[in-house]
Amino acid sequence: MQDPFDQKKQAILDEISTNSSDNLDASPKGTIDEKCIPIINLINKDPNMVTTSSCSGRVSVFLEGKHQEGQNKIIAKGNEGRWLFVTHNPEDLPKWYDGVDFKYLCDQFPGGESRSILFKFEPLILHVKCRDLNQASKLYTVAMNCGFRESGIGSNYNVAIRISIKLDIPIGYGNDSEELVSFVSKEYLEYATKLSYERFTENFKKMNQLYDAIDKMMSSGDQQKVKDKETKEERRERKIREGLQRQQELKQKQQQQQQQEEEERTE
Amino acid sequence: MQDPFDQKKQAILDEISTNSSDNLDASPKGTIDEKCIPIINLINKDPNMVTTSSCSGRVSVFLEGKHQEGQNKIIAKGNEGRWLFVTHNPEDLPKWYDGVDFKYLCDQFPGGESRSILFKFEPLILHVKCRDLNQASKLYTVAMNCGFRESGIGSNYNVAIRISIKLDIPIGYGNDSEELVSFVSKEYLEYATKLSYERFTENFKKMNQLYDAIDKMMSSGDQQKVKDKETKEERRERKIREGLQRQQELKQKQQQQQQQEEEERTE
Structure with missing residues (x-):
């Protein structure tokens, strides 16, 4: 019988290989971010690791759902919350706000219970299931050394690789007439977009650095294995x-x- | 000879007990956040855990340092970067901006290399060193179940307990004449402050929930121990x-x- 880790890995790889625009996964986009594919392929070449989820970094503009009694007041994703804009690609950023039907009412803030609109930059996140604690610790250390300082090992040797270059900006709200009000100016949105572009650049630099470090970790493991196996x-x-x-x-x-x-x- | 974990724990506890405004630690504030003391004391009662660092949650307004050639462009803390405002206490929030010498130049954004001013809300973070993987996994699971979804186990069974209710808002820049320019209005700052107040409330609710869950975890451990030891x-x-x-x-x-x-x- 196959080892449970190998079995799980095979099932994940099968799912990845059939994932396409015709066969969506559970993420909002439904497919693997193109920019993640090289690092995913690299990691999955190692018999002791398999990627379980990933996001290459994104800019998103989200209209919160309606608040319900007793619910967490900070972010209500359910109840008609929806994305007004999402991209994983810096090239899509320029003038994204012209594609949203914003009403610019500068400095008119909502009172009481309104649905906030948040502009976010979220960096790369990678989840990697490892065969054992030794492998998880090695990957964790490599990620931390690359500056992914919010990484951590979870249950079942699942390593989350995280970095904290974020933006999280309230820019408006949905009013009672179902209008999207921006209480910041279009110029502010343009500036926040410029900052996001810079963060994307830094994010991809970090991703490349991580790729190289994981590659090095894997090949030094290979050399060790050659030495271990020889007569x-x-x-x-x-x-x-x-x-x-x-x-x-x-x-x-x-x-x-x-x-x-x-x-x-x-x- | 004393066990290495016990030795380390004793050294940390000695340091905590002498920490005061006369004897500062390495954090910007120099002393343990008052609101963390109950949960720190609870955790340190367990012979298998010791807290190594903590922040009860804070609002901070930071002027970036000067950029240097080749440096990470996103946040340069060194080179004269400085806090314009920091508090761990929601009561200090109202009208904090009146204490900073801001020049309000709405929608005048800097070109090129300027030092950004960022307004941030950062939630509770706790680092707990555990005696072994079993204890680290137990604490990790308790934290995840309380909604601290960015928690993780690091090296040496160090558990980081993290949650992602953040704000990270560019509000202005330091210009060449050493002035602090706010490119958002005072009304926007007031609104961001109101949101931070709500996040503080949610943050402390989560902290209490975590306290109760760790307390329960510890007392169920104690009951088990009583059962294990009895004749x-x-x-x-x-x-x-x-x-x-x-x-x-x-x-x-x-x-x-x-x-x-x-x-x-x-x-």
Whole structure:
């Protein structure tokens, strides 16, 4: 029988491979963010890890749902809450607000129970299920060292990789006549959008850094595995090969130095 | 020799007990947030846990430092970055902006390299070092179940307890003449302050919920320990005691019911 981790991993990979615009997953967008695919593929190459959810970073503008008695007052997603704008792609940012039917009523704030409109930048988040604590700890440490300081290991060796470059800005509200009121100016929205663009840039830089660090972690694991598996004879051969390589490198270096000295003399 | 965890815990407790306005810790404020003290004391009563850092939640207004070549562009804390306002206490919020020398230049946004001013609400965060993975997992699960969905276990069984009710709002910038410019109106600042007040309320509600859940986790641990330690004879005695208690409770209930029936008849 297959190991439970391998079984779970296979099921997740099957689901990922069939995910497309015709076969949506549970996320609001329904498909995997394109910008996450390289890092997802990298991680899933490791037999001890599998990605379970991801978001490459996004800008979203959300109209809260209607408040209900006794409900958490901060964010009510249910009850007709809806996205006015979402993108994972910085190229979609310019003038996004012209696509929303905002009524600009600067500095007219709602009283009492109204449905807030929040403008958000949310950075990369990755969830990775690991085979064991050793693997989870290794991944956690790599992520922390890359600046993903809000990372953590959850239950069942699930590692959440998080960073805290966010924006979370109240920009308006939905009024009783179902209008979308912006109590900040269009210029403010433009400025917040510019900041989000910068955060996207930083976010993708961090994602690349994470990619490289995970790649390095995986290949050093591979080298270790080669060493663990080799027989006595293989080890002898590797040592000879490595010794020859070192000799060759030394010889090359000496030749280069000689050449350099000669060049200096002729100058 | 003392166990390493116990040794570390004792050192932390010694530091906490001498922490005061005369003996500051490494946090910006220098002392433990008053509102954290009950939950810190509760956690530290458990021989398998010790709190290593905490913030009860705060509103802060921060002027970024000067940007340097090659530096992360998002938030530069160093280089003369400074807090214009910080509080852990909702009572300090009203009209905080009157204490800052803001120049209100609505909708005049800076071009190029300027030092941003950010208004932030940050919720409770608690770091708890646990003796082993079992204890860390128990605490992690309790925190997640209370809605602290960004919690995670770090290295050395350090649990970070985090929740994501935040605000992160660009409100202005420091100009070349060292003036503090607010590009949002005073009314906007007032509105953001009102939202922060609501978030504080929700934050403290969550903190109380977490207190109760940790308390329950600890006392169920204690009961288990009593059961683990008792001898056969003690177990027999406990069973008899519990049986007698149940009988007594049943008798009381019957009496109450009888009394109630009598009262109903006389009405």
